[in-house]
Amino acid sequence: xxxxNPAAVIVLAAGGGTRMKSKSLPKVLHSICGRSLxxxxxxxxxxxxxxxxxxxxxxxxxxxxxxxAELYPGVRTxxxxxxxxxxxxxxxxxxxxxxxxxxLDGTVVVTTGDAPLLTGATLASxxxxxxxxxxxxxxxxxxxxxxxxYGRILRDEFDGAVAAIVEEKDATDAQRAIAEINSGVFxxxxxxxxxxxxxxxxxxxxxxxxxxxxxxxLRTAGHRVGAVVAGDFRDILGINDRVxxxxxxxxxxxxxxxxxxxxxxTVVDPASTWFDVQVTYEPDAVVLPGTQLQGATxxxxxxxxxxNCTLTDxxxxxxxxxxxxxxxxxxIGELASVGPYAYLRPGTRLARKAKAGTYVEIKNSExxxxxxxxxxxxIGDTTxxxxxxxxxxxxxxxYDGVNKHRTVIGSFCRTGxxxxxxxxxxxxxxxxxxxxxxxxxxxxxxxxxxxxAQQRNIAGWVERKRPGTDSAxxxxxxxxxxxx
Numbered sequence: 001x002x003x004x005n006p007a008a009v010i011v012l013a014a015g016g017g018t019r020m021k022s023k024s025l026p027k028v029l030h031s032i033c034g035r036s037l038x039x040x041x042x043x044x045x046x047x048x049x050x051x052x053x054x055x056x057x058x059x060x061x062x063x064x065x066x067x068x069a070e071l072y073p074g075v076r077t078x079x080x081x082x083x084x085x086x087x088x089x090x091x092x093x094x095x096x097x098x099x100x101x102x103x104l105d106g107t108v109v110v111t112t113g114d115a116p117l118l119t120g121a122t123l124a125s126x127x128x129x130x131x132x133x134x135x136x137x138x139x140x141x142x143x144x145x146x147x148x149x150y151g152r153i154l155r156d157e158f159d160g161a162v163a164a165i166v167e168e169k170d171a172t173d174a175q176r177a178i179a180e181i182n183s184g185v186f187x188x189x190x191x192x193x194x195x196x197x198x199x200x201x202x203x204x205x206x207x208x209x210x211x212x213x214x215x216x217x218l219r220t221a222g223h224r225v226g227a228v229v230a231g232d233f234r235d236i237l238g239i240n241d242r243v244x245x246x247x248x249x250x251x252x253x254x255x256x257x258x259x260x261x262x263x264x265x266t267v268v269d270p271a272s273t274w275f276d277v278q279v280t281y282e283p284d285a286v287v288l289p290g291t292q293l294q295g296a297t298x299x300x301x302x303x304x305x306x307x308n309c310t311l312t313d314x315x316x317x318x319x320x321x322x323x324x325x326x327x328x329x330x331x332i333g334e335l336a337s338v339g340p341y342a343y344l345r346p347g348t349r350l351a352r353k354a355k356a357g358t359y360v361e362i363k364n365s366e367x368x369x370x371x372x373x374x375x376x377x378x379i380g381d382t383t384x385x386x387x388x389x390x391x392x393x394x395x396x397x398x399y400d401g402v403n404k405h406r407t408v409i410g411s412f413c414r415t416g417x418x419x420x421x422x423x424x425x426x427x428x429x430x431x432x433x434x435x436x437x438x439x440x441x442x443x444x445x446x447x448x449x450x451x452x453a454q455q456r457n458i459a460g461w462v463e464r465k466r467p468g469t470d471s472a473x474x475x476x477x478x479x480x481x482x483x484x
Contacts, residue, residue, distance in 0.1 A: 004127050007052065007106035007190055009045040010093045013038045013113025014058025014080040019241040026060040027239065028113040029067055032249040033256060034276025034294055037239060038064065040116035042072050043277075047120025048109065048127060052102060054093045055113065056080050076100075085208030086110075086184070087200045094194060104190040107131065110211065112184045114239045116248055122235050123185070129228045130187035136223025137192070137215055139165070140185040142233035149240075150181035151212055153227065162225040165212035169205045180229070182212060183236035192218055252277075260287075265299070268306075282318070300334065314344070317352070330362075333369075351386070365396075368411065380404075381423065385411030391435065394419045410445065 017027025028038035035043065038055065045053055057064045058080040068075050078096035080089050090110055097104065107127055111118065122140070130138035139162055141153050152175050154164045165182045166175050188196075196214035204210060219225045230236050239245050256275040257267050264283030267273050274292040285299035288306025293299070297311045300318035305311065307324065314327040317334035325339040329346035332338055337355045347364030350356060354367040357374040365379050368386035373379055377390055381398040384390070388409055396407040397420055405423035409415065413427055416435030427433065428445030436452045443449035463472045 004048070004124060004131065006048055006050045006109045006127055006187070007104045008093075008097065009048060009050040009053050009109045009111060010090055011038065011041045011045060011053070011055045011111050011113050012086060012089050012184070013041070013064060014056050014061075014083055014089055015114075016059040016083070017114070017240070020245075021242070026064055028064060029060075030239070030242075030245055032116055032245065033252045033274075034278055035116070036067060037116050038068070038113040039071060040277075041111055041113045041118070042068070042075055044118050044120045044123055045109070045111060046072075048123055050109070051106075052076065052097060052104070054078050054097065056089045056093050058083050058089075085202070085206070086211035087197055087209035087214065090193070090211055091197045091209075094197070106190055108188045108190045108193050110184075110186045110188065112238060115183070115185075115236060116239065117232075117237060117252055118183075118185065118235050122230055126185065126187050126228045129226065133226050134224065135187075135226040136189050136218040136221075138187045138226040138228060139215065140183040140187075140230060140236060141180050141227050142183060142230040142236045143179050144181055144233045144237075145179075147176070147179050147181050151184075152176065152178040153180040153182060154178070155180075161219075162215060162227045163219065164216045167204070167206075167210065167212070181236075183230065184211075184238065185236065186211070188214075189223075192223060273306075285316075288323075309339075382407040382409065382421075384409045385413070385429065387411055388413040389415070391415050391417035391419055391433075393417055394421070396421045396423060398423045 013028045020027045020030065029036050054076045055068060056078050061079055065077050068077060078093040080092045107130060109123065109127060126138060126140050149168050151165045151167045152171055153162060154166060156163045196217045199217050200209040200213055202208055215225050234251055239248055253274055256277065257270045257273055260275060260281055261267050265281050266286045269289035272289045273287055276294045278296045279293045281299040282301040284302045286304040290308040291306040292310045295313035297313060298315045299305060300316055302318055303316045303320045305316060305322045309322055310326045312328045314330045316322060316332045317336060319334055320332050320336045322332060323339035325342045327344035330344035330348040332350050333352045333354055335353045336350045341359050342356045343361040344356065345363035348362045349366045351367060351369040353370045355372040355374060356362055359376045360373050361378045363380040365382040367373060367384050370386055371384045371388040373390045376392050377394040379396050381404050382396045388411060394415060398404050407421045407423045408426040410427060410429035412430050415433045416437060418436045419433050420438040422440045425439055425442060427443045430446045431443045431449065433439055433443060433449040437449060438451050439449050462475050466472050
């Protein structure tokens, strides 16, 4: 491992987050841009390729552990049963590693689980400077417009090194005026960290073991305490309530949208466009206003999405057009057309040049190349071949109340408007079905399926059964004078 690959990264995520006012969700599991707060912390840490990655959990730890096990299976967790401060949390992580026989030699990075804007690049800068300067500990700092609530950085007036960090509740008025703050992110020499943690006490307003006190301990012992100032102060901002959560979401989204534009995507209105962190794209894709791209959505080259689309885990092929559509887990092929006002549910696959038109819902179905479902239809559990056209107001009736069944419509079929296909049923290649038909039996290839009652007109019914109505009046006028 190189000097820039730390021996361990420890993510502190045990706090209760009471200001979030959430009864069922721990703070670190609140999400922005498609990833939990702790997920952002883990993702940034993984960019360093550490030998060990440990998340310290406490409040609602079962939920946090389950979340991490599902999405980040290589991450260890250490349980801080009682939240006795950040120093105690780090010691808990080191003890958990030691219990597993892990001996740390090198740099240990400590970061927080509630700073979703912190990037891997910023962490790499911290680790690099820590190694280059030979520091005992290096703290990531930032100069912020409003330092309220943060620990202030006290600098040595002679060499500018970090003398100490004083917490808001322990600071004097003069110290509270300092704009440089502690991010809660540090790079330590592993051996020195362990020694300093053993000397912590709880002689402070909170009665807790402050990790920040280790800086003074190491400095007093003659070790250099350095600092790296974050290039963007927003990188280090923690989330304490839902207002800050929304602010961070806007900031991260702006970064994601800007990156997409710089990589060749046209975003017509960045202010009304939302990207998740997993979204990918190719050059010359166009995103129109009011569009949300969520999960592992991908936009192909030259595709156009929007306005007013919400696509989740959906692939849009090159040159496809998607308008006013909600799609979840769908595949939209090259040059396909979707919407406006379409709903593509999981398992929908539109082939090249396929169409899902206005007020069309499709679920778990394959629409073949060049086939069209133009309007006012529901297609569920269906396979449609190439070049077929489904008439307006058609439904594949796939559910009998117990089981789902599949409909198969072949290639180059023409089905009439207002058709019901009662699955399981097959319409063969080149077959037609008549408008208004309820298709309950297979239609052989090249046949016309007709399944509707013979029309019968009952003369004079309205005048006899609805006397005195406007309908009866105009019907009588249309019939003309009655013979004497």
